[in-house]
Amino acid sequence: MGVTVSQYLAVSALLFAIGVAGVLLRRNMLVVLMSVELMLNAANLAFVTFARMLGGVEGQVIVLFVMAVAAAEVAVGLAIVLVVFRTGETTNVEDVSSMKW
Amino acid sequence: MNEYALGQGLWEMGFAAAVPFTLVALSAMAVLLADLWLLPSQKRALPWAALAGVLLSAASVAFLWNEEATGFGGAIRLDRFSAFFAMVFLLGTGLVVLLSSAYARREGVERGEYYALLLFGTSGAMLMASAVELVTFFLGLEILSVSLYVLSGFFRQRPASAEAAAKYFILGAFASAFLLYGIALFYGASGSTTYAALRESFGSAAFPYSHGLLALAASGLLLIGLAFKLGAVPFHMWVPDTYEGAPTTITAYMSVVSKAAAAAAFIRVFGASLSSLQQDTSAVLWVLAVVTMTLGNVVAIAQTNIKRMLAYSSIAHAGYLLVALTAAGEAGYSSVLFYVLAYVFMTLGAFGVVSLVRKGEGGADAGAEALDISHYSGLAGRHGLLAAAMAVFMVSLSGIPPTAGFFAKFYVFSAAVRAGEVGLAIIGVLNSLVSVYFYMRIVFLMYMKEETVPVRGSRSRAGWVALAACVLGTLLLGVLPSSFARLATESIASIF
Amino acid sequence: MTTLLFVLGSIAAIVSALSVVTRRNPVHSALSLIVCLLSVALLFLLLGAQFVAAIQVIVYAGAIVVLFLFVVMLLNVKDESAVFHSGIAQKLAALALVFVILVQVVLVAVAGATWLGKEQWLAATGLSFGTVQSVGRELFARYLFQFEVVSVLLLVAIVGAVTLVKKKQ
Numbered sequence: 001m002g003v004t005v006s007q008y009l010a011v012s013a014l015l016f017a018i019g020v021a022g023v024l025l026r027r028n029m030l031v032v033l034m035s036v037e038l039m040l041n042a043a044n045l046a047f048v049t050f051a052r053m054l055g056g057v058e059g060q061v062i063v064l065f066v067m068a069v070a071a072a073e074v075a076v077g078l079a080i081v082l083v084v085f086r087t088g089e090t091t092n093v094e095d096v097s098s099m100k101w
Numbered sequence: 102m103n104e105y106a107l108g109q110g111l112w113e114m115g116f117a118a119a120v121p122f123t124l125v126a127l128s129a130m131a132v133l134l135a136d137l138w139l140l141p142s143q144k145r146a147l148p149w150a151a152l153a154g155v156l157l158s159a160a161s162v163a164f165l166w167n168e169e170a171t172g173f174g175g176a177i178r179l180d181r182f183s184a185f186f187a188m189v190f191l192l193g194t195g196l197v198v199l200l201s202s203a204y205a206r207r208e209g210v211e212r213g214e215y216y217a218l219l220l221f222g223t224s225g226a227m228l229m230a231s232a233v234e235l236v237t238f239f240l241g242l243e244i245l246s247v248s249l250y251v252l253s254g255f256f257r258q259r260p261a262s263a264e265a266a267a268k269y270f271i272l273g274a275f276a277s278a279f280l281l282y283g284i285a286l287f288y289g290a291s292g293s294t295t296y297a298a299l300r301e302s303f304g305s306a307a308f309p310y311s312h313g314l315l316a317l318a319a320s321g322l323l324l325i326g327l328a329f330k331l332g333a334v335p336f337h338m339w340v341p342d343t344y345e346g347a348p349t350t351i352t353a354y355m356s357v358v359s360k361a362a363a364a365a366a367f368i369r370v371f372g373a374s375l376s377s378l379q380q381d382t383s384a385v386l387w388v389l390a391v392v393t394m395t396l397g398n399v400v401a402i403a404q405t406n407i408k409r410m411l412a413y414s415s416i417a418h419a420g421y422l423l424v425a426l427t428a429a430g431e432a433g434y435s436s437v438l439f440y441v442l443a444y445v446f447m448t449l450g451a452f453g454v455v456s457l458v459r460k461g462e463g464g465a466d467a468g469a470e471a472l473d474i475s476h477y478s479g480l481a482g483r484h485g486l487l488a489a490a491m492a493v494f495m496v497s498l499s500g501i502p503p504t505a506g507f508f509a510k511f512y513v514f515s516a517a518v519r520a521g522e523v524g525l526a527i528i529g530v531l532n533s534l535v536s537v538y539f540y541m542r543i544v545f546l547m548y549m550k551e552e553t554v555p556v557r558g559s560r561s562r563a564g565w566v567a568l569a570a571c572v573l574g575t576l577l578l579g580v581l582p583s584s585f586a587r588l589a590t591e592s593i594a595s596i597f
Numbered sequence: 598m599t600t601l602l603f604v605l606g607s608i609a610a611i612v613s614a615l616s617v618v619t620r621r622n623p624v625h626s627a628l629s630l631i632v633c634l635l636s637v638a639l640l641f642l643l644l645g646a647q648f649v650a651a652i653q654v655i656v657y658a659g660a661i662v663v664l665f666l667f668v669v670m671l672l673n674v675k676d677e678s679a680v681f682h683s684g685i686a687q688k689l690a691a692l693a694l695v696f697v698i699l700v701q702v703v704l705v706a707v708a709g710a711t712w713l714g715k716e717q718w719l720a721a722t723g724l725s726f727g728t729v730q731s732v733g734r735e736l737f738a739r740y741l742f743q744f745e746v747v748s749v750l751l752l753v754a755i756v757g758a759v760t761l762v763k764k765k766q
Binding site: 003007008011014015017018019020021022024025026028030031033034035037038041044045048049051052055056057058060061063064065067068069070071072073074075076078079080081082083085 | 599600603607610611614615617618620623626627630633634637640641643644645646648649652653656657660661664665668669671672690693694697726727731732735736739740743744747750751753754755757758761762
């Protein structure tokens with residue numbers, strides 16, 4: 001097979017880094033949440049790659065759990081976005097927070 | 102991981118290890134259901150139902166105190182360590198439920214979901230402390246976090262509470278993703294997610310260098326996730342705003358339970374399984390500990406809101422915990438356990454007083470929470486008992502004998518000295534000295550100043566019982582620390 | 598063939614991920630996220646994870662991102678004035694980001710070159726690898742407890758979301 005473990009891992013690492021960039025640089029809560037999804041997805045790719053490398057399906061089972069976790073986080077996260085929007089009419093992180101640290 | 106066949110009985114799978122967790126989760130569901138059946142006038146029964154669940158689970162922990170069991174093919178383990186932390190979480194939850202019984206009604210959030218989510222959070226924390234497999238640990242962390250995201254935003258109409266939830270959620274989800282990537286790398290490097298496999302792969306120093314590099318990267322990612330839960334600098338940005346905006350009782354719960362759970366998971370992963378990487382992790386932890394202690398204590402001085410001050414104080418205390426984790430070894434880790442127990446009493450007590458003090462008649466916002474530090478001036482004249490309790494907690498938090506806080510710090514710093522981290526211990530002691538200023542300022546205001554804003558204390562009997570328990574615990578640990586210290590040492594010995 | 602598909606899939610995944618992060622309109626971001634998830638599903642297929650790939654399409658792209666779109670539409674979010682906001686905090690964040698990427702690239706390079714000494718696939722996989730049957734067997738035997746725990750997590754999420762959003766009686 002032509003494609004190697006490290007090439008898949010490289011794609012995963014890049015996706016993860018793009019997700020990190022999104023969380024750090026974007027101020028729209030919805031986009032930040034999507035960036036977190038990118039990071040989780042990168043982790044999933046790593047799990048599946050390792051599962052293939054090790055020849056077991058454990059990694060694939062873990063991916064199913066991660067999807068459930070992602071669903072739970074998204075449900076609560078979007079509910080929080082709605083609450084924030086109702087109290088302040090904004091989805092912008094900077095408008096929400098006084099950022100006083 | 103042991104294989105086991107489909108169709109085995111629950112007990113053969115080692116269900117015993119999961120009994121305390123299951124009981125808490127089931128009580129949470131019972132509270133949810135009870136909420137549907139109760140009439141509005143009967144909602145007062147909700148905290149008592151939650152408390153019954155806590156006591157039930159605590160009874161099961163006590164019953165299984167001397168047992169050891171590994172459940173479900175190496176997912177969860179019952180030993181003295183799990184039992185100790187389960188008791189700490191249940192103690193914290195029980196006290197928070199008592200404090201909430203008055204607070205939640207007054208703030209109009211007395212709903213079944215409030216108590217159910219508290220119990221669910223506790224079940225997640227128990228999972229974090231008793232998991233011996235990374236996925237189980239991760240799921241426990243998520244249960245705890247998701248419950249807390251919702252609870253911190255429980256005042257849905259208030260912008261501050263919404264902001265608290267939003268900030269906590271975004272940074273929490275971010276940290277979880279790091280943690281998950283770390284788990285993925287560990288899985289790739291050791292072929293399994295159990296702690297036993299980690300120990301096998303990295304337990305001895307014999308593993309190849311490149312392997313070690315991967316383990317280091319994975320540890321780094323895992324460390325980020327845990328440092329966030331601990332509230333350690335530089336992952337503390339959420340702490341002040343979330344602590345300030347969340348309901349006070351939830352803030353108390355957050356600062357005690359999620360911190361203790363993170364420390365427990367840390368000890369299981371890094372202390373018991375990845376001890377060969379200790380040299381490398383210690384170096385990172387050293388820096389984290391110093392920065393966290395110093396920032397927490399210095400910034401706390403400038404605060405005018407008491408919840409914010411306690412938030413920075415909790416960051417500083419995370420720093421002391423990190424000192425103990427840096428010291429490592431049985432002495433270091435058992436001092437973590439003692440510290441966590443002491444921290445439950447003094448922090449819950451301090452937040453408990455805050456949740457009971459309200460603005461008195463006369464002002465426009467009578468009955469609102471009195472959160473400004475200046476509101477505490479002259480408290481001793483009007484509410485002698487409340488002021489005395491607060492004084493005990495402040496003395497304990499600043500680490501002055503004869504209170505729990507003194508021995509907690511004493512064990513931590515002496516463990517650090519024994520581990521050769523003299524410099525770290527000195528920085529810690531200096532930090533404690535700085536902290537005396539802002540803790541004692543509260544005591545000074547309460548006893549030496551005239552009242553500026555009229556405040557009144559709640560007469561909630563449950564709240565007073567909780568406060569009395571906190572005072573008693575704080576003093577007991579300060580007067581008779583040795584038996585509790587022995588308990589901590591035994592618990593640590595059970596995982597090595 | 599696999600190489601070609603891999604190259605296509607990974608380029609699509611990375612480009613769409615970049616697009617998620619750089620679009621002004623959250624709707625465009627959500628749509629890009631779907632493309633990204635589908636490309637990753639393709640990579641899953643190439644790795645022999647058929648069941649997971651199917652779930653990725655059905656649950657992740659099908660349900661989770663649709664939830665995003667619902668909320669975006671519900672809130673009627675407008676375009677942002679600027680995608681990236683400047684400021685010291687942002688620049689520090691960017692620095693941290695570069696650091697993370699660097700560490701990762703080094704890690705991957707090391708992993709590729711020396712780690713475990715195996716560049717080729719270690720395990721030759723049979724036909725049953727990654728099927729519903731093999732994944733299900735693992736899920737309900739070795740990961741039974743975790744599976745049950747997930748149900749608690751989902752319950753917490755449902756209760757939490759409803760609690761936060763429902764109108765006061």
